[in-house]
Amino acid sequence: MKFEPSPKKRQQFTIINDDSTSGHGGFGVGAISLENMSSVIIDPNEGNAYLDMNAMHARSDIERRVKYFPDKAEVPDGKLYWIAWVTTEQNDHGPFYYGVAASELRIDRPNKKAYKSLGEHVTHMEKSLKGKIIVEHMDDYSKELLANYLSSFNEDMWNNSSDSLKEALLKK
Secondary structure, three states: OOOOOOOOOOOOOOOOOOOOOOOOOOOOOOOOOOOOEEEEEEEOOOOEEEEOHHHHHOOOHHHOOOEEEOOHHHOOOOEEEEEEEEEEEEEOOEEEEEEEEEEEEEEEOOOOEEEOOHHHHHHHHHHHHOOOEEOOOOOHHHHHHHHHHHHHHOHHHHHHOOHHHHHHHHOO
């Protein structure tokens, strides 16, 4: 297994959540804030994982310049990628990884075709925001890449995270 940080500019996880309504109860109350969510791309083909905040708006490098199909069978030669929606929170011990839910992508770059289930991505983003861990559908190697990335990105955040997150990513 090879794990290398992305050569891209190092980005930061957002760990402070501002309340844009400041408790006034007016416009914007009930709106979902994505301020404490980040997107990590897992590429088992190249053996790496990296932060790409453009994935929050479906504009990551791997998602661009392809036509999406709702049926995985229409992209038979697509390479597997994952977008892990990672939510961070703060407790008495400091920041930690609160929710992690990974969504599948299949990208066939030569034929400019791709598969993703938009509904799955939205659901997984919502579940991550609620502190859920949804990685059981990932292959073990991809989970290991994600665990290595999260632990090396910020060891304190990893150590402050729940045992259930660590077990879900490291269990084989």
